[in-house]
Amino acid sequence: MSEPEHISIIDSPKHVGETVRIGAWLTDKRSSGKISFLQLRDGTAFFQGVVVKNAVTEEVWNLAKEMHQEASFWVTGEIHEDKRSHFGYEIEISNIEMVGESEGYPITPKEHGIDFLLDHRHLWLRSRKPFAIMHIRNEMIRATYEFFNKEGFIKMDPPEITNSAPEGTTELFHIDYFDTDAYLSQSGQLYMEAGAMAYGKVFSFGPTFRAEKSKTRRHLTEFWQMEPEMAFMHQEESLQIQERYIAYMVQCVLDKCAYDLKLLDRDPEILKRYTKTPFPRITYDKAIEMLQSAGYDTKWGADFGSPEETYISDQFEQPVFVMNYPKAVKSFYMKSHPTRDDVYICADLLAPEGYGEIIGGSEREDNYDVLKQSILDHHLSLDDYGWYLDLRKYGSVPHSGFGMGLERAITWICHLDHVREAIPFPRMINRLRP
Amino acid sequence: MSEPEHISIIDSPKHVGETVRIGAWLTDKRSSGKISFLQLRDGTAFFQGVVVKNAVTEEVWNLAKEMHQEASFWVTGEIHEDKRSHFGYEIEISNIEMVGESEGYPITPKEHGIDFLLDHRHLWLRSRKPFAIMHIRNEMIRATYEFFNKEGFIKMDPPEITNSAPEGTTELFHIDYFDTDAYLSQSGQLYMEAGAMAYGKVFSFGPTFRAEKSKTRRHLTEFWQMEPEMAFMHQEESLQIQERYIAYMVQCVLDKCAYDLKLLDRDPEILKRYTKTPFPRITYDKAIEMLQSAGYDTKWGADFGSPEETYISDQFEQPVFVMNYPKAVKSFYMKSHPTRDDVYICADLLAPEGYGEIIGGSEREDNYDVLKQSILDHHLSLDDYGWYLDLRKYGSVPHSGFGMGLERAITWICHLDHVREAIPFPRMINRLRP
Ligand SMILES: [Mg+2]
Ligand SMILES: [Mg+2]
Numbered sequence: 001m002s003e004p005e006h007i008s009i010i011d012s013p014k015h016v017g018e019t020v021r022i023g024a025w026l027t028d029k030r031s032s033g034k035i036s037f038l039q040l041r042d043g044t045a046f047f048q049g050v051v052v053k054n055a056v057t058e059e060v061w062n063l064a065k066e067m068h069q070e071a072s073f074w075v076t077g078e079i080h081e082d083k084r085s086h087f088g089y090e091i092e093i094s095n096i097e098m099v100g101e102s103e104g105y106p107i108t109p110k111e112h113g114i115d116f117l118l119d120h121r122h123l124w125l126r127s128r129k130p131f132a133i134m135h136i137r138n139e140m141i142r143a144t145y146e147f148f149n150k151e152g153f154i155k156m157d158p159p160e161i162t163n164s165a166p167e168g169t170t171e172l173f174h175i176d177y178f179d180t181d182a183y184l185s186q187s188g189q190l191y192m193e194a195g196a197m198a199y200g201k202v203f204s205f206g207p208t209f210r211a212e213k214s215k216t217r218r219h220l221t222e223f224w225q226m227e228p229e230m231a232f233m234h235q236e237e238s239l240q241i242q243e244r245y246i247a248y249m250v251q252c253v254l255d256k257c258a259y260d261l262k263l264l265d266r267d268p269e270i271l272k273r274y275t276k277t278p279f280p281r282i283t284y285d286k287a288i289e290m291l292q293s294a295g296y297d298t299k300w301g302a303d304f305g306s307p308e309e310t311y312i313s314d315q316f317e318q319p320v321f322v323m324n325y326p327k328a329v330k331s332f333y334m335k336s337h338p339t340r341d342d343v344y345i346c347a348d349l350l351a352p353e354g355y356g357e358i359i360g361g362s363e364r365e366d367n368y369d370v371l372k373q374s375i376l377d378h379h380l381s382l383d384d385y386g387w388y389l390d391l392r393k394y395g396s397v398p399h400s401g402f403g404m405g406l407e408r409a410i411t412w413i414c415h416l417d418h419v420r421e422a423i424p425f426p427r428m429i430n431r432l433r434p
Numbered sequence: 435m436s437e438p439e440h441i442s443i444i445d446s447p448k449h450v451g452e453t454v455r456i457g458a459w460l461t462d463k464r465s466s467g468k469i470s471f472l473q474l475r476d477g478t479a480f481f482q483g484v485v486v487k488n489a490v491t492e493e494v495w496n497l498a499k500e501m502h503q504e505a506s507f508w509v510t511g512e513i514h515e516d517k518r519s520h521f522g523y524e525i526e527i528s529n530i531e532m533v534g535e536s537e538g539y540p541i542t543p544k545e546h547g548i549d550f551l552l553d554h555r556h557l558w559l560r561s562r563k564p565f566a567i568m569h570i571r572n573e574m575i576r577a578t579y580e581f582f583n584k585e586g587f588i589k590m591d592p593p594e595i596t597n598s599a600p601e602g603t604t605e606l607f608h609i610d611y612f613d614t615d616a617y618l619s620q621s622g623q624l625y626m627e628a629g630a631m632a633y634g635k636v637f638s639f640g641p642t643f644r645a646e647k648s649k650t651r652r653h654l655t656e657f658w659q660m661e662p663e664m665a666f667m668h669q670e671e672s673l674q675i676q677e678r679y680i681a682y683m684v685q686c687v688l689d690k691c692a693y694d695l696k697l698l699d700r701d702p703e704i705l706k707r708y709t710k711t712p713f714p715r716i717t718y719d720k721a722i723e724m725l726q727s728a729g730y731d732t733k734w735g736a737d738f739g740s741p742e743e744t745y746i747s748d749q750f751e752q753p754v755f756v757m758n759y760p761k762a763v764k765s766f767y768m769k770s771h772p773t774r775d776d777v778y779i780c781a782d783l784l785a786p787e788g789y790g791e792i793i794g795g796s797e798r799e800d801n802y803d804v805l806k807q808s809i810l811d812h813h814l815s816l817d818d819y820g821w822y823l824d825l826r827k828y829g830s831v832p833h834s835g836f837g838m839g840l841e842r843a844i845t846w847i848c849h850l851d852h853v854r855e856a857i858p859f860p861r862m863i864n865r866l867r868p
Contacts, residue, residue, distance in 0.1 A: 008586065008634065023666030025631075025829045043634025043665060044586070072829035099666075100800070100830035122625075122821045123828065125632035134633065138588035145579050152442065152478070154572035159859040160594075160641050161607075161656050163866045173595075174610050175618070177655075178645070178863055184609070184618075191556075191859060194868075197459075198559035199568065200442065200477025206640060207594045211612070221611075222595050231477060232457030232533075366534070387556045387868035394557065395459045395506035396534035425593040425625060429612055432597045434628075434821035 004076050010044035012089040015079045022091065023099070024049075025126070026071045028109055029064070036064045038093070040075065045259065046128065048082065048090040049075055056094060063096050070102040070126070086262050121425055122434045132260035133414050133421060136253055140410060141205070143252035144226055147245055148203045153228060156195040156202040158188025160209075164384035173211045173221075184209035189401060190333070190388050192229035193364060196399050197391055203228040205406075213429055217418040218306070218356060220407060222427040229401035235335075235345045235363040238400035239321060242349060242359055243277045246319060246409075250274045253413060266415050273317050274352070281321040284343065287312050303329040310354040319358070323347040332378040333388075335363040336370065355412035361402025368392040438510055444478035446523040449513045456525070457533070458483075459560070460505045462543055463498070470498045472527070474509065479693065480562065482516065482524040483509055490528060497530050504536040504560070520696050555859055556868045566694035567848050567855055570687055574844060575639070577686035578660055581679050582637045587662060590629040590636040592622025594643075598818035607645045607655075618643035621837060624767070624822050626663035627798060630833050631825055637662040639840075647863055651852040652740070652790060654841060656861040663835035669769075669779045669797040672834035673755060676783060676793055677711045680753060680843075684708045687847060700849050707751050708786070715755040718777065721746050737763040744788040753792070757781040766812040767822075769797040770804065789846035795836025802826040 004021040007014075027046065028039040038049040051064040067073070074097040082090035106120055107127060117124045124130055148155070161175060161182050172183040188204045195202035205226045212219050230238060250271050253261070261268055282290075291298045291308055298308055304322075313320060324343040327334075334344035346362030365371040371392055375385050382389070410422035420426040425434065438455045461480065462473040472483040485498040501507070508531040516524035540554055541561060551558045558564055582589070595609060595616050606617040622638045629636035639660045646653050664672060684705050687695070695702055716724075725732045725742055732742055738756075747754060758777040761768075768778035780796030799805040805826055809819050816823070844856035854860040859868065 010586075023831065043630070043632060070828040072831045099832075100826075100828075102828040105828045120821075122628035123824060125628060131632065134590060135588060138590070141589050142579065142583055145576065149576055152444075154569060155575050156568060156572070156858050157641070157658060159656060159861055161643070161861050161866065176608050177866060178647070180866065182866055194556035194559060195858065196477070198477060198565065207591070209595070213612070222593060224591060387554075390557060392534075394504040394534075394536040394539045397457065397506045398533075424590050424629065427593055427595050432595065432611060432614065432616055434625075 008044040009040070009042045009047050009087075012045075012047065012079045012087075012091075016081060016089070017078065019076065019078050019094070020091075021074055021076045023074055024072070026067055026069055026073075026102075027126075028069065029067075031065060036061075038064060038075075040091070041126065041131075045087055046131075047087045048085060049077065049093045050090060051093045051096075055092075060093075060096050063098060064093070067096075067098070068102045068105065069108065070105040070123075071098065072100040072102070073098045087259065118420070118426070118431060119434075125424060128263050130421070132257075132263035133410065133416070134424065135260045136257050136264075136414055137406070137410050137422065139253050139256050140249050140406070140413070143249045144203075144205060144245075146252075147248045148228065151201070151241070153201040153203045154199050156192065156199065156204060157206060158185065158191035158195075158204050158227075160185050160207065164381070171211050173209050186210050187225065187403060188227055189229065189403065192227050192401060193388070193391055193399065196229040196231040196401070197395070197397070200232070201228070201230045215429060216306070217420075218408065218411075220419055220423060220426055220428060223408075223419075223423070224406035225403050226406060227401065227403040229399065231399045232397050233400045234398050235347070235361075235400050238361055238363070238402060239281070239347060240278075242321075242361065242402055243279045243319075245404075246279075246349070246359075247275045247277050249409075250413065264414055266413075270353075271413065274319060276318065279319050279321060279349070280316050281323055281347075282312075283323050284325045287322050290315065301326050301328060306356055309350050309356040313350040313352050313354060313356070316352060319349050319351050321347045321349055330362070332374045332380065333362075333364055333371070335365045351409070351412040353412065353415065355408065357405075358409045358412060359402050359404045361400065363398065363400045366392060366396045366398055368396065442478040443474070443476045443481050443521075446479075446481065446513045446521075446525075450515060450523070451512065453510065453512050453528070454525075455508055455510050457508055458506070460501055460503055460507075460536075461560075462503065463501075465499060470495075472498060472501075472509075474525070475560065475565075479521055480565075481521045482519060483511065483527045484524060485527045485530075489526075494527075494530050497532060498527070501530075501532070502536045502539065503542065504539040504557075505532065506534040506536070507532045521693065552854070552860070552865060553868075559858060562697050564855070566691075566697035567844065567850070568858065569694045570691050570698075570848055571840070571844050571856065573687050573690050574683050574840070574847070577683045578637075578639060578679075580686075581682045582662065585635070585675070587635040587637045588633050590626065590633065590638060591640060592619065592625035592629075592638050592661075594619050594641070598815070605644050605646055607643050620644050621659065622661055623663065623835060623837065626661050626835060627822070627825055627833065630663040630665040630835070631829070631831070634666070635662070635664045649863060650740070651854075652842065652845075654853055654857060654860055654862060657842075657853075657857065658840035659837050660840060661835065661837040663833065665833045666831050667834045668832050669781070669795075669834050672795055672797070672836060673715070673781060674712075676755075676795065676836055677713045677753075679838075680713075680783070680793075681709045681711050683843075684847065698848055700847075704787075705847065708753060710752065713753050713755060713783070714750050715757055715781075716746075717757050718759045721756050724749065735760045735762060740790055743784050743790040747784040747786050747788065747790070750786060753783050753785050755781045755783055764796070766808045766814065767796075767798055767805070769799045785843070785846040787846065787849065789842065791839075792843045792846060793836050793838045795834065797832065797834045800826060800830045800832055802830065 076095040077093040349359035407422035510529040511527040783793035841856035
């Protein structure tokens with residue numbers, strides 16, 4: 001007899017009726033006299049292994065009965081359909097070869113507190129919910145590369161270590177860079193603008209850092225951002241790219257992650273709404289009106305907090321663009337509105353279901369004198385930003401860009417309570433390990 | 435007449451004989467009485483615009499004559515084939531609309547020193563050589579995602595901020611993390627091992643950091659690493675993935691970057707050699723023998739420096755694996771050789787043409803007691819590495835992984851003199867801006 005083929009659980013549908021070999025871990029088990037049910041995982045999916053006492057050696061039967069949660073082994077057996085399970089397939093086990101024992105695995109099927117789980121994140125990643133989230137995260141990353149490559153963007157990586165601090169040093173992590181001061185980047189945008197002038201359409205996708213002391217469910221100190229920047233492009237076209245991108249990414253998750261959505265109990269019918277473009281748009285002025293009519297005390301000129309963003313997004317079935325924010329609550333590099341002195345040409349994209357801002361973007365100020373004045377007005381150093389001004393000195397062009405926070409988008413798409421579950425090893429003010 | 439279509443230069447081949455509109459910058463120009471040749475770029479490619487005095491208005495003719503290097507504008511014109519150029523197409527210009535002036539652009543067609551160019555990196559990126567390198571970098575990144583996705587890996591991002599220092603703190607950047615000490619990660623590997631136990635096959639691709647004071651042509655303080663980690667996998671299968679991956683990436687560059695290779699004057703025939711697998715393999719013992727026969731003074735037990743790596747790689751037409759290094763020159767987490775107490779199951783992949791190590795990898799120690807002893811022998815803290823030991827306590831499995839330095843691989847594939855040209859904004863001991 002030939003050796004059984006070594007497969008992954010996820011490939012079971014292609015091997016129904018065949019005898020295969022799988023490297024797996026035990027997640028749970030139960031026994032009823034002459035039959036044992038082993039819940040197995042191999043990192044690609046979860047499914048059930050069935051051991052029938054009369055069909056295996058005594059040694060295998062005893063192994064199945066005695067092994068502990070998270071023991072690792074090779075199983076050999078025949079793949080069957082199993083319509084009662086999420087996954088739809090199971091394996092009828094004929095042999096088990098132990099690989100690694102597991103005594104006293106700390107994460108049991110009972111409920112654990114969040115601090116306990118985060119302290120054991122290196123093991124918690126093996127559980128069903130983190131599994132589903134990380135698979136969806138992977139698909140969102142894959143879809144992002146696919147989308148921007150198809151649209152003619154090239155990936156350009158801005159530096160993580162910088163000598164300057166665009167929005168003040170209080171929210172930046174300080175680094176001892178040999179004999180000088182440096183900071184961890186909280187956005188690559190300014191560098192991406194240099195990239196757009198060189199390569200037309202560029203995107204970055206990497207970690208960024210914010211030394212925020214806030215402990216809200218939306219904040220991490222280390223988070224991944226995706227920041228496209230486009231030359232010869234006004235804000236209107238940028239908004240169209242943003243909505244096409246979000247719709248594409250959600251569609252990819254629907255196409256490739258049906259199993260993960262089931263594990264999370266996330267209704268695909270809700271996600272389908274987000275694959276339809278265009279997304280609704282309102283101005284900041286209109287948002288203020290809506291808030292005030294609903295009894296909010298928010299004055300024109302104020303930034304939106306979580307309650308305001310949630311109220312606004314609840315009025316729509318899709319993500320909604322809020323356009324043209326007051327200058328005081330946005331950044332020095334944004335382009336002034338042509339007919340309104342008090343607002344920028346910018347927009348935030350608010351996710352539905354109360355998840356708040358997932359994208360922030362704008363047209364960039366392309367006039368040398370206006371930008372220079374803005375730098376001075378914001379008490380920034382012309383020495384630090386001279387290179388950035390150069391982009392307006394030598395062939396300035398209209399250009400626009402945006403930034404998406406990956407973990408916030410995952411939190412929304414997976415319908416999570418807290419952004420800390422959207423990244424493998426979350427970093428927060430009180431959380432630096434493992 | 436309908437509006438001319440707005441296209442990118444790279445799409446010219448699809449528009450021969452059509453009148454189109456392109457947003458572009460001027461890189462150079464020359465004039466001969468009644469005809470002006472404008473060298474244009476738009477970030478997707480470089481090509482020539484031809485202005486014939488009699489065919490345009492006086493205003494356009496004067497614009498063409500008077501505009502400076504890096505001025506930006508919209509050009510309208512008809513696409514023609516141009517067999518004499520690298521690119522193969524040109525545009526016969528009928529109209530020019532200025533967008534941005536450019537006076538005194540610092541990077542002229544003459545030669546500039548490297549420090550001057552690096553000080554102007556935000557502009558230098560626009561030049562032909564950086565353009566070609568960044569397009570090849572982009573394709574290598576794209577090919578990496580494609581390869582590992584096809585092979586069933588998921589992308590998992592390890593943390594950048596860590597509380598511990600696997601290989602001592604002298605080469606790590608220190609961060610003030612609120613009230614505690616933290617470090618920038620120089621490798622995500624240990625975290626990727628937790629990922630492999632959870633998801634089977636994982637890869638990371640992100641920035642890593644090394645506070646190295648060395649000023650060699652191979653060192654950056656901030657560089658991108660790609661680190662796959664595979665559960666239930668021995669070193670042999672990992673080596674096969676490594677050679678398949680490198681061959682795939684080089685093939686993608688050959689397929690997609692012919693124009694960029696031409697700009698760099700890089701002979702595709704040489705690169706074709708690297709698309710053939712398997713790659714040759716020698717042991718460290720054999721490498722020592724070869725070096726000593728060639729008159730090198732290298733003793734068994736010594737690590738290889740640049741001269742040794744160059745000599746070894748020069749003996750092969752393809753990348754070469756050097757296997758089973760002495761324990762003293764490699765890392766505590768590697769798996770001991772089954773029949774040799776003095777070496778690990780590990781391999782470095784040395785690039786041809788004198789480019790040295792581009793991949794380092796190994797099977798990982800999967801025995802709890804052996805790894806614990808290794809941690810103690812290396813004076814590492816069991817408190818810091820308790821979570822890492824857990825991976826051997828709860829269902830340990832044979833597993834292997836490797837890390838590729840992106841910039842070193844680019845330096846090799848593009849045949850560059852120095853790794854600093856392989857990243858958009860290089861960070862080195864004396865280089866932190868722009
Ligand atoms: Mg906001
Ligand atoms: Mg080495």
